[in-house]
Amino acid sequence: MSRITLFTDSRLPCPQRLLLTIHELGLEIKHIQEVDISKSEHKRPEFLELNPYGAVPFIRDASYNPPLMLAESRAIARYLARAYGSSDLSASLLPDPNDVVAIAKFEKAASIELTSFDAVANQLELEELFKPSWFNGETNVEKCKQLRTGIDRVVDLLDKRLKHQQFMAGDKLTVVDLFFVPYMHHLDQTVYPTLLDSRPHVRAWWRMMTSRASYKHSFSNLKV
Ligand SMILES: N[C@@H](CCC(=O)N[C@@H](CS)C(=O)NCC(=O)O)C(=O)O
Numbered sequence: 001m002s003r004i005t006l007f008t009d010s011r012l013p014c015p016q017r018l019l020l021t022i023h024e025l026g027l028e029i030k031h032i033q034e035v036d037i038s039k040s041e042h043k044r045p046e047f048l049e050l051n052p053y054g055a056v057p058f059i060r061d062a063s064y065n066p067p068l069m070l071a072e073s074r075a076i077a078r079y080l081a082r083a084y085g086s087s088d089l090s091a092s093l094l095p096d097p098n099d100v101v102a103i104a105k106f107e108k109a110a111s112i113e114l115t116s117f118d119a120v121a122n123q124l125e126l127e128e129l130f131k132p133s134w135f136n137g138e139t140n141v142e143k144c145k146q147l148r149t150g151i152d153r154v155v156d157l158l159d160k161r162l163k164h165q166q167f168m169a170g171d172k173l174t175v176v177d178l179f180f181v182p183y184m185h186h187l188d189q190t191v192y193p194t195l196l197d198s199r200p201h202v203r204a205w206w207r208m209m210t211s212r213a214s215y216k217h218s219f220s221n222l223k224v
Contacts, residue, residue: 001028001030002027002028002029002030002061002084002134002149003061003062003063004027004029004031004059004060004061004062004063005029005031005032005033005059005060005062006018006022006029006031006032006057006058006059007033007035007047007056007058007059007060008032008033008034008035008054008057008058009034009035009036009052010034010041010218012056012185013036013122013125013182013183013186014020014055014056014057014073014182015056015057015073015181016075016181016218016219017057017073017074017179017181017182018057018073018076018077018080019177019214019217020178020181020182020215020218021076021077021080021093021175021178021219022080022213023079023213023214023217024093024173024212024214025080025084025086025093026177027084028069034105035047035132036055039055041190042054042055042056046205050069051069051071053071055071055106057071057073057076058060058071058076059076059081060069061216073179073209074076074110074114074175074179075178075181075203076096077178078175081092081093081094081175085169090172092166092181093173093174093175093178094106094174094175095170096167096173099121102169102170102197103152105165105169105170106169106170106176108169109169109170109174109176110153110169110175110176110179111157111178112157113168113176113179114179116127116214117152117155117158118155118179118183119150120147120150120151120154121151121183121184121187122183123143123186124144124147124150124187124191124192125183125186126149127139127140127143127144127147128144128190128191129186129190129191132137134179135140139165145161148192151192151195152195155195155196155199155202156199158199158201158202159201159202160201161201161202162201162202162204162205163201166182168205177205178207178214180209181209184206185219186216188206215222
């Protein structure tokens, strides 16, 4: 069993990115501390002392002295895959460290997820989903029109890519596929349900991702 404490609010996308990774790795985390963002628990002094960024997810790994304190969902996911992942490369969620081409493809896919997909999906979901349901805020309709155009453009490019490969970074599942899942879930379920209608390759990838136990575990009872 690991010596990790996970600070999370399991209803939100960044923590969900990590939950998927933890489930895929089969990693057992006994100490899970829910931090209720809607009650601003992440802004309390005791949490800010651990993570001055005041956001979740966050981990404390007491396997080291001093313990490793780590923020940023994608960095944590990569760390967990490296530190606790399978030594069998096909199941490791990371590219082969000796294969520079596989690493290059992985980094490219990771960059597209963060700078192209997340950049628009995050904003669109904030406007159309989280603002009205969590923050009592008003959706900026004009901004959403532009964000939808942005999503269309990115998902069209992904569709071209996935015509030739099964997963985002090549022919095996990596953490990058998992990074896409939380925002794709909300797009598909509520914000933009027709998004994948005309993108058959992304749709096939999405069917594959949603049939995994990690997805069912992380999203089956989710209410935002
Ligand atoms: N880039 C960070 C973003 C962390 C983040 O913004 N988390 C959100 C939940 S999805 C949060 O804690 N929001 C509370 C706030 O920023 O006040 C990551 O990927 O972990």
